[in-house]
Amino acid sequence: xxxxxxxxxxxxxxxxxxxxxxxxxxxxxxxxxxxxxxxxxxxxxxxxxxxxxxxxxxxxxxxxxxxxxxxxxxxxxxxxxxxxxxxxxxxxxxxxxxxxxxxxxxxxxxxxxxxxxxxxxxxxxxxxxxxxxxxxxxxxxxxxxxxxxxxxxxxxxxxxxxxxxxxxxxxxxxxxxxxxxxxxxxxxxxxxxxxxxxxxxxxxxxxxxxxxxxxxxxxxxxxxxxxxxxxxxxxxxxxxxxxxxxxxxxxxxxxxxxxxxxxxxxxxxxxxxxxxxxxxxxxxxxxxxxxxxxxxxxxxxxxxxxxxxxxxxxxxxxxxxxxxxxxxxxxxxxxxxxxxxxxxxxxxxxxxxxxxxxxxxxxxxxxxxxxxxxxxxxxxxxxxxxxxxxxxxxxxxxxxxxxxxxxxxxxxxxxxxxxxxxxxxxxxxxxxxxxxxxxxxxxxxxxxxxxxxxxxxxxx
Amino acid sequence: xxxxxxxxxxxxxxxxxxxxxxxxxxxxxxxxxxxxxxxxxxxxxxxxxxxxxxxxxxxxxxxxxxxxxxxxxxxxxxxxxxxxxxxxxxxxxxxxxxxxxxxxxxxxxxxxxxxxxxxxxxxxxxxxxxxxxxxxxxxxxxxxxxxxxxxxxxxxxxxxxxxxxxxxxxxxxxxxxxxxxxxxxxxxxxxxxxxxxxxxxxxxxxxxxxxxxxxxxxxxxxxxxxxxxxxxxxxxxxxxxxxxxxxxxxxxxxxxxxxxxxxxxxxxxxxxxxxxxxxxxxxxxxxxxxxxxxx
Numbered sequence: 001x002x003x004x005x006x007x008x009x010x011x012x013x014x015x016x017x018x019x020x021x022x023x024x025x026x027x028x029x030x031x032x033x034x035x036x037x038x039x040x041x042x043x044x045x046x047x048x049x050x051x052x053x054x055x056x057x058x059x060x061x062x063x064x065x066x067x068x069x070x071x072x073x074x075x076x077x078x079x080x081x082x083x084x085x086x087x088x089x090x091x092x093x094x095x096x097x098x099x100x101x102x103x104x105x106x107x108x109x110x111x112x113x114x115x116x117x118x119x120x121x122x123x124x125x126x127x128x129x130x131x132x133x134x135x136x137x138x139x140x141x142x143x144x145x146x147x148x149x150x151x152x153x154x155x156x157x158x159x160x161x162x163x164x165x166x167x168x169x170x171x172x173x174x175x176x177x178x179x180x181x182x183x184x185x186x187x188x189x190x191x192x193x194x195x196x197x198x199x200x201x202x203x204x205x206x207x208x209x210x211x212x213x214x215x216x217x218x219x220x221x222x223x224x225x226x227x228x229x230x231x232x233x234x235x236x237x238x239x240x241x242x243x244x245x246x247x248x249x250x251x252x253x254x255x256x257x258x259x260x261x262x263x264x265x266x267x268x269x270x271x272x273x274x275x276x277x278x279x280x281x282x283x284x285x286x287x288x289x290x291x292x293x294x295x296x297x298x299x300x301x302x303x304x305x306x307x308x309x310x311x312x313x314x315x316x317x318x319x320x321x322x323x324x325x326x327x328x329x330x331x332x333x334x335x336x337x338x339x340x341x342x343x344x345x346x347x348x349x350x351x352x353x354x355x356x357x358x359x360x361x362x363x364x365x366x367x368x369x370x371x372x373x374x375x376x377x378x379x380x381x382x383x384x385x386x387x388x389x390x391x392x393x394x395x396x397x398x399x400x401x402x403x404x405x406x407x408x409x410x411x412x413x414x415x416x417x418x419x420x421x422x423x424x425x426x427x428x429x430x431x432x433x434x435x436x437x438x439x440x441x442x443x444x445x446x447x448x449x450x451x452x453x454x455x456x457x458x459x460x
Numbered sequence: 461x462x463x464x465x466x467x468x469x470x471x472x473x474x475x476x477x478x479x480x481x482x483x484x485x486x487x488x489x490x491x492x493x494x495x496x497x498x499x500x501x502x503x504x505x506x507x508x509x510x511x512x513x514x515x516x517x518x519x520x521x522x523x524x525x526x527x528x529x530x531x532x533x534x535x536x537x538x539x540x541x542x543x544x545x546x547x548x549x550x551x552x553x554x555x556x557x558x559x560x561x562x563x564x565x566x567x568x569x570x571x572x573x574x575x576x577x578x579x580x581x582x583x584x585x586x587x588x589x590x591x592x593x594x595x596x597x598x599x600x601x602x603x604x605x606x607x608x609x610x611x612x613x614x615x616x617x618x619x620x621x622x623x624x625x626x627x628x629x630x631x632x633x634x635x636x637x638x639x640x641x642x643x644x645x646x647x648x649x650x651x652x653x654x655x656x657x658x659x660x661x662x663x664x665x666x667x668x669x670x671x672x673x674x675x676x677x678x679x680x681x682x683x684x685x686x687x688x689x690x691x692x693x694x695x696x697x698x699x700x701x702x703x704x705x706x707x708x709x710x711x712x713x714x715x716x717x718x719x720x721x722x723x724x725x726x727x728x729x730x731x732x733x734x735x736x737x738x739x740x741x742x743x744x745x746x747x748x749x750x751x752x753x754x755x
Contacts, residue, residue, distance in 0.1 A: 290649075
């Protein structure tokens with residue numbers, strides 16, 4: 001049996017015996033048999049349906065990533081739709097929303113159709129975020145209505161904010177009747193110019209120019225005002241500061257049409273990782289950036305990401321935002337890069353790290369540390385983001401099976417050989433993490449299967 | 461070993477290194493580094509650091525090779541790692557690296573088997589300058605324990621300030637920092653450092669160091685104008701009157717005369733600027749001997 005399946009495969013039938021079924025949308029959590037017959041969650045199954053002992057495993061709705069870079073077209077050396085959706089399936093994701101900063105960018109109907117054609121038979125649903133402006137140049141709006149009818153889930157010039165308030169206002173006003181969000185990467189370019197990491201003591205110690213929190217907050221506050229004024233819907237992606245989370249919390253309290261996501265790496269890894277820290281942000285014991293830098297770890301280009309890794313107090317505010325629902329989703333910002341873009345001077349390193357295959361483990365580490373409940377984590381990584389892109393996530397009888405089964409206690413080591421992604425740019429490489437996906441089912445099809453083959457390498 | 465930062469050196473190691481530098485002044489016809497090939501990989505312009513490293517290496521009997529960045533494959537877009545690996549393969553055993561990117565020596569140390577000496581990386585560190593400054597201050601003051609040293613100017617963008625903070629505090633001094641807000645903000649977090657208004661930093665200081673202002677920092681870059689800088693932060697005889705009697709002035713050079721300090725002050729007998737340069741060679745001899753395992 002192939003480890004990875006495709007959405008075009010035959011529907012699956014399996015009985016997961018004694019699995020803990022956790023459905024955050026239905027607020028249900030119980031240990032029982034979960035039956036899938038011909039790709040549909042069923043009440044009963046005939047005896048010829050294979051039965052798998054799922055004792056100790058958790059079944060949850062399939063994960064939905066609102067923010068990933070699959071690099072196709074144009075940068076297939078780093079990732080392709082095939083490898084990227086396999087990485088998604090391996091990480092428990094059944095949907096990936098891909099960002100338009102490909103080469104060429106996804107700014108017209110033809111490019112959206114190209115992605116649709118190339119993702120036939122992929123290992124996860126691929127949804128497109130269209131470029132908000134033509135060629136992502138930040139000058140003229142893309143054909144937003146036509147792209148909406150072509151099925152995009154939102155619009156973004158990810159990598160940059162819409163450069164002017166008037167353009168952002170025009171986009172939100174035009175999108176208001178279409179119902180799709182403007183997805184903003186929040187970075188005021190003049191405030192962040194030349195910055196390489198988050199401003200703070202670690203940046204000061206390392207002599208790296210700092211990205212101030214105000215660079216993010218400025219755009220968030222601007223777009224909240226514009227969303228309110230136009231009735232448009234704005235979604236802030238990969239927020240990384242306490243101040244921005246507070247602004248979103250206040251906007252939501254006023255019932256404005258505002259949502260947001262954070263990345264797993266901003267939740268778990270603080271800016272001290274740039275100086276060589278390798279503790280999760282919630283762990284006790286402050287890292288002393290003024291002590292001797294570890295020559296093996298300091299200035300590792302794999303810790304460069306944009307927005308930059310947050311200060312510890314910010315990561316804790318992001319976690320609190322996930323817990324209280326201010327943060328709608330955990331989205332990976334999976335950003336594959338080849339080694340030659342990372343094994344360079346820190347400031348020359350391409351920003352970004354892979355995330356599809358480590359998201360669950362980082363989330364479970366936060367759960368283990370008491371920062372989140374398992375239900376809060378699963379809501380933020382499955383049902384709520386799915387809802388934002390108009391997808392159903394339910395484990396109720398009669399629904400198409402779209403789910404992940406994982407072992408919350410199993411350990412694995414992040415290594416080149418253990419990743420389905422074409423790239424391995426993550427500072428977690430070599431680290432042992434907890435939480436292993438055993439089975440992913442999308443639209444009733446098995447897209448990743450490790451049940452019964454535990455501990456064996458899937459690339460054999 | 462490598463010398464990437466001052467942070468790896470304990471107080472006793474620093475003192476031993478300064479003692480060794482003093483000893484190096486007297487050495488003639490030395491062969492400590494015979495068999496070593498020292499590459500000077502300067503990706504940024506430099507006069508005093510490059511020349512003093514070259515003289516230091518030759519004084520200890522090493523072969524030196526100057527990677528003229530303009531005339532090398534670097535101009536063809538070769539990556540730093542590839543260039544340094546090429547140096548290593550041609551037999552270079554010690555690479556003296558000056559680079560505009562903070563942290564570049566760490567990358568170099570991870571990528572090559574050659575030993576790396578940091579000759580200044582971005583805004584991060586300039587260990588041999590700090591050692592030369594510490595030696596200059598130790599000679600003049602007799603010791604650094606309990607001394608108050610003021611550093612004035614653009615701390616934030618200065619690798620010299622950072623390395624001096626580490627070296628001087630490790631040797632027992634307290635370091636006071638003063639400058640325009642954008643240039644000192646956050647440095648209170650640095651162990652042993654105190655950020656203060658200029659007068660307070662200068663008051664009873666045992667020595668005052670001022671830093672080069674990069675002229676492009678004018679206007680949007682942290683200071684309204686150079687005129688404003690001179691008026692508010694420029695060192696003059698009058699301002700130096702707050703410091704201890706005879707307190708010396710240091711500057712890592714090159715100076716902008718009439719900007720960081722008045723021309724009178726620069727040429728007065730308070731000035732140790734020339735001595736800082738003279739101490740550059742023996743300090744770099746000591747550092748090269750240390751990384752070669754011959755110290």
